[in-house]
Amino acid sequence: MKSPIIGIDLGTTNSCGAVSDENGNVTLIPYRGGQFTVPSIFAIDDKGNDLVGYEAQRQWQLNPKNTVFGAKRLLGVNFESEIVREMIKRVGYEIKRGDADDITIVVGGKDLRLTDISSRILGKIREVASSYLGEDIKRAVVTVPAYYNDRQRQGVYEAGELVGLEIVRIINEPTAAALAYGARKNTNESVAVYDLGGGTFDLSVISIRDRVFEVRSTGGNIFLGGIDFDNALIQYILSDFNTQHGIDLATDPIAMQRIRDMAERVKVDLSARHEVPLSVPFITMAGGGKPLDLNMIVRRVDLEALTAHLVDKTFDTCARVIDEAGLKPSEIDQVLLVGGQTRMPLIQNRIADFFGKVPSKSVHPDEAVAIGAALYAWSLDDRSDLRFQLLDVLPMAISIEKADATLHRLFGRNCSVPNQCQVTFTTHRDNQKDLVMRIVQGDAATVHDNTLLGEFTFADLRPGGAGSVRVEVVFTVSAEGILSLTAKDLDTGTQMSHTVKIES
Ligand SMILES: Nc1ncnc2c1ncn2[C@@H]1O[C@H](COP(=O)(O)OP(=O)(O)OP(=O)(O)O)[C@@H](O)[C@H]1O
Ligand SMILES: [Mg+2]
Numbered sequence: 001m002k003s004p005i006i007g008i009d010l011g012t013t014n015s016c017g018a019v020s021d022e023n024g025n026v027t028l029i030p031y032r033g034g035q036f037t038v039p040s041i042f043a044i045d046d047k048g049n050d051l052v053g054y055e056a057q058r059q060w061q062l063n064p065k066n067t068v069f070g071a072k073r074l075l076g077v078n079f080e081s082e083i084v085r086e087m088i089k090r091v092g093y094e095i096k097r098g099d100a101d102d103i104t105i106v107v108g109g110k111d112l113r114l115t116d117i118s119s120r121i122l123g124k125i126r127e128v129a130s131s132y133l134g135e136d137i138k139r140a141v142v143t144v145p146a147y148y149n150d151r152q153r154q155g156v157y158e159a160g161e162l163v164g165l166e167i168v169r170i171i172n173e174p175t176a177a178a179l180a181y182g183a184r185k186n187t188n189e190s191v192a193v194y195d196l197g198g199g200t201f202d203l204s205v206i207s208i209r210d211r212v213f214e215v216r217s218t219g220g221n222i223f224l225g226g227i228d229f230d231n232a233l234i235q236y237i238l239s240d241f242n243t244q245h246g247i248d249l250a251t252d253p254i255a256m257q258r259i260r261d262m263a264e265r266v267k268v269d270l271s272a273r274h275e276v277p278l279s280v281p282f283i284t285m286a287g288g289g290k291p292l293d294l295n296m297i298v299r300r301v302d303l304e305a306l307t308a309h310l311v312d313k314t315f316d317t318c319a320r321v322i323d324e325a326g327l328k329p330s331e332i333d334q335v336l337l338v339g340g341q342t343r344m345p346l347i348q349n350r351i352a353d354f355f356g357k358v359p360s361k362s363v364h365p366d367e368a369v370a371i372g373a374a375l376y377a378w379s380l381d382d383r384s385d386l387r388f389q390l391l392d393v394l395p396m397a398i399s400i401e402k403a404d405a406t407l408h409r410l411f412g413r414n415c416s417v418p419n420q421c422q423v424t425f426t427t428h429r430d431n432q433k434d435l436v437m438r439i440v441q442g443d444a445a446t447v448h449d450n451t452l453l454g455e456f457t458f459a460d461l462r463p464g465g466a467g468s469v470r471v472e473v474v475f476t477v478s479a480e481g482i483l484s485l486t487a488k489d490l491d492t493g494t495q496m497s498h499t500v501k502i503e504s
Helices: 054-058 082-090 114-133 150-162 173-182 226-245 253-269 300-324 345-355 368-379
Strands: 005-009 014-020 026-028 037-039 042-044 050-052 094-097 103-107 110-113 139-144 166-172 189-196 201-209 212-221 275-285 291-299 334-338 389-393 398-401 407-411 419-426 435-441 451-458 470-477 483-489 498-501
Touching: 005 114, 005 173, 005 368, 014 114, 014 368, 026 368, 037 054, 037 114, 042 054, 042 103, 042 114, 050 054, 050 114, 082 094, 103 114, 110 114, 114 139, 114 150, 139 150, 139 173, 139 368, 150 166, 150 451, 166 173, 166 368, 166 389, 173 189, 173 201, 173 212, 173 334, 173 368, 173 389, 189 300, 189 345, 201 300, 212 300, 226 253, 226 291, 226 300, 253 275, 253 291, 291 300, 300 345, 334 345, 334 368, 407 419, 407 470, 435 470, 451 483, 483 498
Parallel strands: 005 139, 139 166, 189 334, 212 389
Antiparallel strands: 005 014, 014 026, 014 037, 042 050, 094 103, 103 110, 189 201, 201 212, 275 291, 398 407, 398 435, 419 470, 435 451, 451 498, 470 483
16 A cells, blocks of 8 residues: 655744544644654754754754755745845855855755755655654655745755655645635635745635635745744844944854844744843853853833834735735635744734734644645545645746847736646747747746746757748646646647756
8 A cells, every 4th residue: 555645834944744544634743752843954063964853953053054944935046136145144054156046055064955955854754754654655745835936846846856755746835724724614715824934924815615725816925934023133132232232243153043042932932921031141252251141121012113014014915915816804704824923912913903803713823734735635545535626826927038028928926727828939030940938937027027937948940931930839837836838830730848947
């Protein structure tokens, strides 16, 4: 008998696996200490050992240079992008330009790609699942932010391949959460999934009707999450310390790592309390070798003031996405909270104001995504009687660059997937040999402001005068939001294959 397909929530800060038993009951896969999540952290220690999860987290403060966190944010991102400049300022590990403007991370003296890092985390979840279930796990359904583009989705597939884990399907995190909420009940309603995790924000409006889960619209920001709330607090702490002692701690990686840990802890505590003391002893030395401690009290109102702009951004997205679904906030029947950062009281209050109703507590913010992935995995099993249909959408438009550098839109944002369209190209030179097209994804009006998915070349065109060779290209977006294309000579019917080059 085949081993089960597990569900994996590959998170920015925490990853989590879940599996369904033969009766369709889903359990989260526990790790050694009884935790259900594994920190998405990879490190190489001074002896050259690979460490993943808690082992990596434990030595983080002392080895910030060789400890990688937040890798999910960088997957499939171009080295030139703004987010890379931001990340370089904020992480202890080295980020440098890789091949074709990809990103390379230096850990333990080795050059690693983002897919290598993600593959280590996937490998860890598989290892934990295999030992828990007592059989070799080979297949998984993996979730990604709804707002991931084609390149990022392909990156997840590659990460799976690197570690020999077959990813049978990628589904969007908010869609998975909606499955956890409604796959087993007969319900007809419109739900909004507000998912604010460690690194990303997604808002999806999903209508559930007769076991059909139809995403009406989606939007988000893959660079907005709990890490940014931590960073706002870190800046506040640094500037307070600087005012008191005239010392900039930002230049000291070990001190920064201790502050980062403490800031996150204080932020989390402030969800339950109004005031939290923050104390890091012997953070640095003053002139004359006198040790200095970091001591302050942070109030919930301070944190709220420091992060209000981040919370506002999420509601700008909410307003737009709900409008695109053709609904008003009051027409949403349930708001599902997903992601650890939604425990912040300010966020729950703002959600209640915006939607005019208290968010539902019926899914667990840390577990819903993995559970949904496991339910989806179980629905693929022949023995399963779980039947539902997922209809998802494309998060950002896909376009081709025209000769005059403007864009021709192939698929608009929020169009349903899978989807297909055809474009016929005509040669414009005598004996033109190949057809080259650059494809980008994003909602911006210019090529430059979107993400390049690749430069596709169809070679060996039939010889002929300009305008005499017609090539029909079929663009297909899979249910997972991944683009593929095929072409044929319209007059001879000959199929042509293409090569892809990703560059910038
Ligand atoms: N009680 C709390 N109050 C505020 N923030 C919290 C609380 N508990 C956890 N968090 C924050 O939630 C974030 C982690 O959330 P989660 O585990 O859902 O993210 P993730 O799934 O790893 O990330 P993503 O979905 O963005 O890829 C961290 O930034 C953490 O500090
Ligand atoms: Mg998450």
